[in-house]
Amino acid sequence: MVRLFNHYIHRRLILQVLFDYGLIVSAVMAVVALGRQHSDFLLSMTATHGFSVATCTFVINIASGFYQQSHNRSFTETLARAGLAALFALPLAYAIFSVLPHDMGDSRLLPTAAVAAVAAVLIHRVYAAHASVNVRARSRILVLGSGPAAKLVGETLKASDPSAEVVGYFPAPHEQQVAVPASHILTGQSLATTALNAGVSEIVVAVTERRGGNMPLRDLLDCKIQGIRVSDISTHFEKTLGKLRLDYVNAGWLIFGDGFDQGFFRTAVKRLFDIVSAAVLVVVSAPVMLVTMLLIKIESPGPVFYRQQRVGLNGQNFDVVKFRSMRNDAEKDGKPRWATAADDRITAVGRVIRKLRIDELPQLFNVLKGEMSIVGPRPERPFFVERLTQEIPYYAVRHSIKPGVTGWAQVRYHYGATVEDSQEKLQYDLYYVKNHTLFLDLLILFETVAVVLTGKGAR
Template sequence: MLRISNHHVSKIISVLLLVEVAILIASVYLGAGIRFHGATMRYIGTQSNSFFLSACAFAMVIVFSMSALGMYQANFREGLRNTLLRLMPSFALGIGLITLIFYLIPELYFGRGLLGLVIVISAFGILIARVLVFKSSESGLLVSRILFLGSGPLAKECHDLAINNIAYHKYDIVGFVPTPNEECQVPAWAILSADESLLSIANRHNASEVVVSVRDRRGGSFPIDDLLECKLNGIKVTDAPAFFEREACQIRVDFLQPSWLIFGSGFDQSFLRAFGKRSFDLLVSMLLFIVALPVMLITGLFIFLEDRGPIFYRQERVGKDGHTYMVMKFRSMRNDAESGGKPQWAKTNDPRTTKVGSFIRMARIDELPQILNVLKGEMSFVGPRPERPFFVQQLCKEIPFYNMRHSIKPGITGMAQVRYQYGASVEDAVQKLQYDLYYVKNNSLFLDILILIDTLQVVLLGKGAR
C-alpha cells in the first residue's frame, strides 16, 4: 500500500491509474495521427499548446467518470466481459462531461470525428491494460507475503480482512505463529512451529511483514525481542489496529487504547489544514449550489404539491465541540413522523416517508439544503454525519470514543456514508464510528476529494439508499 496524505492507497490501483492516464493521453495523439495521416504534426502545431491541454482534459474526465462509477474499486477476479460492461457507462458519462467542457472552453475542442476515434482507441487500450494489470497481480508481481503473530480471535479477524479485501490489495498468507495462553481459532494446518525465532520463520517463508494480532501482551511470553529483531532486519512489523486502519479504513474501537491515539500520527487540526478545508468547502458548496439550483427548485415544488406541507425540514444536530445547530434538509417524511414526541431511528423503506421523499432520499437530493449550513460555517462538506442530541447522549454512554467524532465539523458526506450501508441501530453506529474515527485521524484535502468521488458513485448507483 502507498501512503498519500496519511491515507493508504492500493499499489495495484495506483499503477493502473498511472497506466490508464498515459493510455488516454496517448490515444488522443494516436487518434490525431490516424485521422490526419501525414498532416498530424501540422494539425497539432496549429492547435499550439492547447492540444496537449485537450489531451490532459480528456484523460482527467474519463478517469473521473471511471472513478465515479467504481472502476477503481475493481475486483481482481473481474473478467474481460465484466470489465467491458463496466467500461461502457463510464465512457458514456465521460463523453457527456467532455462535451460540456468543450462547450464551456472552446479552445480545448478537437472535433467530433477525432473524439469518436479517440474514444474507440482509448477504450480498447484500457480494456487490454486492465486485463494485463490484473493478471500480473494474480501472478504474484504485486502480492505481499504476511505472517500473523497470534492464533486467537484477533488473528482470525485480521486474516479474514486480508483475504476478503482483494479489491485493494492481494496477500499471500504465510501462516500463524501461536503465543501462549491464547485460544486457537485459526485452521490447524496454518499454524507454524514456534520452535525457532520469529525472524527465522519469516525468512524461511519469505514474509515481508509481520502483523501482531495478539490482544493480551502482558507478561514475559510476548516476543518483544523477536519483533525488534524482525524490525532491525528489514521486515515490516504492523500492529493489528494499524492493519485495520490501513486495509479497512477503520479504527477499531473494540481494541483501541488511548495511548495509541495519543502517540500515533494524524489528527491534523492545524491552521493551514483548517484554512484549506474551509476554502475547499466554500468552493465546492458554491459550485454545487449553482449546478443543483434547478433541481432544488423542482424538488421544492413537488414536495409542496404532494401534501401542501413545509418544503424544508429543520432539526437540531450536534456539531463541532458538541455545539448544536439546526440542520436544513428537504422534507422527506410526513408532518406527523414523530407525533409521539420521542426521536426515532430512521429505517430502511421507512413507512413515514412520502412518495417524493423516497425518491429524493435515494438520489440524496434531500441533503442539498445543507449547503447553506456549510456556507454558514456550521458544517463542512466532508465529515462525520451529524446526529441528534438525543441519540448522541445515548451513544456516548454505550460506545467508547464516540465523542471524538465531534472534534471536527460534521459533513454532508463522509467516510461512513460511502463505505457503510445506511444504519439505524447502536451496532450500526459502532461500525460507522470506526470509519468516522479514521477520517478524524487522517483527514486531508486528498481524502476529501476521494470521498466526494465515492459520493458521486453512491448517488449514481443508488447505493445505501434508505
C-alpha cells in the first residue's frame, strides 16, 4: 500500500492507472509518428489531445467503479460497467480528436486510433478485474500473534486484498489463547530470522496484550532495520479496509498518530471547493430539481421540501433541506424512526428519487450557506445522536468537521438503519475525519457517481 495525500492506495492500482494512461498516450504518439510529423507536433499533440483523452477515460473509469476492489464482483457486472463506460468514453474520445484542431493529413486516422486505444483500456479493465494476481507480485505478510486478533487480520487480508499472502503466524511470548490453525504457526527460530527466511515484506503486530514482555521489541526493531515494514493492528485495518476498527482503536493511537488535520489552510481549501462545487451542481441539476418538484406536487398533497433538524459541526443543530420522499404524515406519532428496506411511508416518486439520490440535491443550498460540506459524515438527527453517542465510543468525533451531502461511509457501506450499522459507518467516518484531503474528496465524488448509477445502498 502507498499513502498518497493521506489516503492509502494499492501499488497495483497505481500501476493500472499508469498503464491506462500510457496505452492511450502511446497510441496517439504512434499514429502521429507514423504520419511522419515533426517532433514539436508530436509533443504538442500528445500533451493536449492524448492526455485529454486519457484523463477523461480515467475519470469515467473511476465513476464506473473500475478502480475499486473487484475480486467479489461478478463477470457480468464488470461487463455491464464496461458497457456503461464505453457509452461515454468512446464518443468522447472521438469528439476530442474531431473537434480540437490538428494538422494530420488523414482527419479520421487520429480519432479512430483514440477510440481503439480507449476500447483497449476498457477491455484491459475487464481482464484486470478478474485476472489472478501473479504470485511474484503478492506482498508477503507475517502476522505477529496467534490469538483472535491475529486470526481476524488473516481473514481480513484474505477477504479484501487478493494481492496479499499471509505466510504464517508467529506466536507472541506468553500468549494465552491460540485461535489460528496450528499448521500456520511458525516456530523454532527468532521472529527476525523467520521473517527474513520467508521473504516477508511486512509484519502486522496483532497482539492485544502488550505488557509483561509480550512484545518482542528487539526482534521487531531488527526486522525494521532489515527493511521489513512493521504495522500496528490499528494501522493495518486503516490501510487495508479504509476504516478505523473501533475494537482495536485506543485513544493513545488517535492522539499520538498522524491525521486529524483541521488547520486553517485545509479548512479554507475545503470551503472554496464546497462553494464552487455546489454552485456548479445547482446550475447543472436545476432542470432535474424543477421536474422533481412538479412530480412531488402532482403525486401527493403537502410541501415539496422536507426540513428536518440535524446535528452539524461541533454538535450544533441546523435544518437540513431535502425533497419530500415520504407521505406528509410519515411520523404523525412524533417518534423518530430510521427508514427501512420496504418502508410503506415512502411515496412512488420518493422511491425513485431516493434510489437516484435526487432527494439530496436541495442540500446543496445547505452547503452554500456553510452548514454542510459537499463531502463529510452524513448528518444525523439529534434523537439518534444522543443515543449513539452513549452507545458507541468516539461517535462525537464525527462532529469535528461539517457533515456532507455524500461521504466515505456512503460509498463504502450500505444504508444504516440500526445501531450496529451506525457503528460500522462510524468506522468509515473516523477514517475520513482522520485523513480527509481534497484528493480524497474528489475520489469520493467520483465513487458517488458509481453509487448513484448502480443504486447501491438506496433506501
